[in-house]
Amino acid sequence: MSYDTLILERTGHVAVLTLNRPERMNAFDSAMRAELPLAWQEISDDPEIRVVVLTGAGERAFCAGMDLREVAAREAPRDASGAAPRVQITSMDCNVGKPVICAVNGVCAGGGLAFVADSDICICSENASFTDARTRAGQISIHGTLRLARRIPIEALLRLVLLASAERLTAARAYDIGLVSQVVAPDRLRDTAIELALAVARNSPSAVHYTRQAIWESLNHGLDRALELGWDAITGYSRSHPDVQEGARAFVEKREPHWAPPPKPGSKPGDDS
Amino acid sequence: MELSTLQYEKRDGAAIITLNRPERHNAINGAMSRELPRVWDDVKRDPAVVVAIVTGAGPRALCTGMDVADIASGTAQVGEAAERGSMQSIRLTALQTGCFKPVITAVNGMVCGGGLHFVADSDIVICSENATFFDTHVNVGLLGVYEPIGLTRRIPFEAVMRLSLAGSGDRMDAKRALDIGLVSEVTPQDGLLPRALELAREIMRNSPAALVATKRAIWESLNLSLDAALEHGWSAIEQHAGHPDIQEGARAFAEKRAPSWQGVSLEDTSR
Incomplete structure (x- = not known):
């Protein structure tokens, strides 16, 4: 299947899923939110796929979170009971049981942190950074945040959510606190992630x-x-x-x-x- | 004590347990799985022992887990016959044998697979510069679950997952183990056991009863949510309140002398 906002490729038993809206820093809009569950379903259903690498298109961003331009332009969607629909973007949100290696290739912000929080293994490029501006945009920071609370020191997480856009976790700091296990040059990121995925796929x-x-x-x-x-x-x-x-x-x-x-x-x- | 797979010696108040099958990278065979509980029982019962050190013989490995040669030949028989197949058959560590005396693990080389039990269940872990940490379970079609679950309480989740899923080709080195707090010190190979003994000597200056009660409350807190863990901790403090070491500790401090501690009771030491 082909997608407008995503690229799904296969290398042996490894699938590479790329968030592909580089002109919007791979922020997820309603189109991407609709396509991600379909892509995860395709991955889940394909017995040839054993491991997934998740990354972002372009050199600037992995994912800037929810596309605020779209949020600003219209009323927030509500379901029949008046509640906001749950965002289902990660493999965990979509009940995919396959291992996911996140390859963070630049800025990872707000709801984009959910991809990191729900990954099994996470590596990043030297230019990667992690930030959560949601509270500065009037949103509560929950999606991704609660699983991150199980992954990194609580101080680092609270600092991220309370200082919002004033705080930016660098690749080096992410490595120090164990958010990621490897930092590589930007042009080495994708191959490194695929090598790691192939190692997992051999087991x-x-x-x-x-x-x-x-x-x-x-x-x-x-x-x-x-x-x-x-x-x-x-x-x-x-x-x-x-x-x-x-x-x-x-x-x-x-x-x-x-x-x-x-x-x-x-x-x-x-x-x- | 007749032991074929372990060296067991006591220096002052420190018991040193050396996994001793260097020709098999100190892998755990049936005999070792039955000898370890006997040694831990002795650590628990000997009032002169305050702290235990676990290390491996030779320069290459602490322990590479269950001996795969045993598994492949179908002769792997871990633990006592009556318990085989149950969780109680895994009695390799102090915690698994219900012993709450402090344990220092000195990782002298590779540690992988079931060898990670010794790291996951330790209080203090130090390693030599050549130490490496990895998990081979999924390489050979086994679940790398039991030891990593313990590790999720010690190191960042990502590091545990990478260890468990990537398998033997992806090894954590001593420097990274230090970075993420899997170990607290890295020493040259020949300085490892001397450093473990130095740490043991420092621990031995403290009240054995206070050490056991403190260790126990901290480990048990990992079974509980935060508020319940704090309540549980307070009850441990209340139970310890009348202990003679509390007065003795304060007096020795005021009188600027070494305290003379009570021994720790077997009941307090065991689960």
């Missing part, structure tokens, strides 16, 4: 799927309970999944493993035996 798709699911789920629980649930995932999976034996055999025989196809969306450990 058992099922093991990656359930590992990712279990670690995210652990954030909903206290440590001891989280460990119990983690153990349940391990035993449910290990009891029956063919990749367990195949992985060990391939290791011992020093050959490439032949993995089972990835689990269907929404599968739980033990489902695919």
Whole structure:
């Protein structure tokens, strides 16, 4: 499928999804908000895609958040009950169970932070920066923000949301506090992200799927309970999944493993035996 | 104690547990999985032991997890027969064996897969310059879940996910481990154990009962939401209120002398 505001490409088992409104710093307008769930669905449905790289077009911005020009021009949309519809732009918003590597190629602002917050792995270019002007635009900063509270020191997050456009987290600072795990030259970003995605894609798709699911789920629980649930995932999976034996055999025989196809969306450990 | 996979020695109040299968990068086999709980039980019961140090033999690895040769041959038998397959069969660390004495882990090289249990369950972690941290579970079709869940409480989430999903090709080095707080110090290889012992000696100057109660309250707080954790912490303070070490600590401070601490009871030390 082709999109007006996005580019979806495939390299082996890796999909590269590019936010493509560079003239508006890849801000999401109603068109992009409509297309993102379709693109995530396409990614979720394609068994050949194991890992996703998410990035922005152009050299200036990854995503500037909600397109304020559009917000200013018209009444905010309301559903029948009078509530604003939920923004569904990230893989998490759209219930995609595949790992996402965010490659932040410039400014990441406001609602654009949700892509970072919901990613599994995040790297950025030297010119990347992170800022959240939402409170200065009269909006509350929630989308993305609450998951970021689980990813970075709380001081850094509160500083970002309270100082709004006066605060800008640099790539170097993002690396220091562990928001990103790697900073590279702008012209190396995309390739670096794809290399990382290919490394993830070489591992058992099922093991990656359930590992990712279990670690995210652990954030909903206290440590001891989280460990119990983690153990349940391990035993449910290990009891029956063919990749367990195949992985060990391939290791011992020093050959490439032949993995089972990835689990269907929404599968739980033990489902695919 | 008869041990085939561990070296276990005591220096003053410090117990030193050395994983000792250097020819297999100190990977955990069935014997090691059964010897570790015995050693932790001794740490817990010996009133002279205040702090434990975990490290690995040789210059290359702390521990590379479960011995994959055992898994591939189908002879992997972790833990005691009665518990096998249950979470209780994983009894590698002090926390997993219900021992609340402080633990320092000195990472002397590679640590990966199940070896990350020792890092996730430590109180203090230091490493040598050649240390690397990675997770091989998904490479061999296993879930990298248990150890990383512990790590989500110690380091930024992104670092945990990268470790778990990227597999053996993507290794965190000692410098990055220091940056993100996975370890608090990096030493030259030959300075690692001496530094761990120095830290142990500093810890041993403190009240053993206060150390255990403090450690316990902090770890247990990770099971609770913030307000509940604070309540739980206050109840720990109240329970400790009548402890003789409180008076002794204040007196020794006023009299400018070393305090003479009470031993810590087995009941307080264990879960």
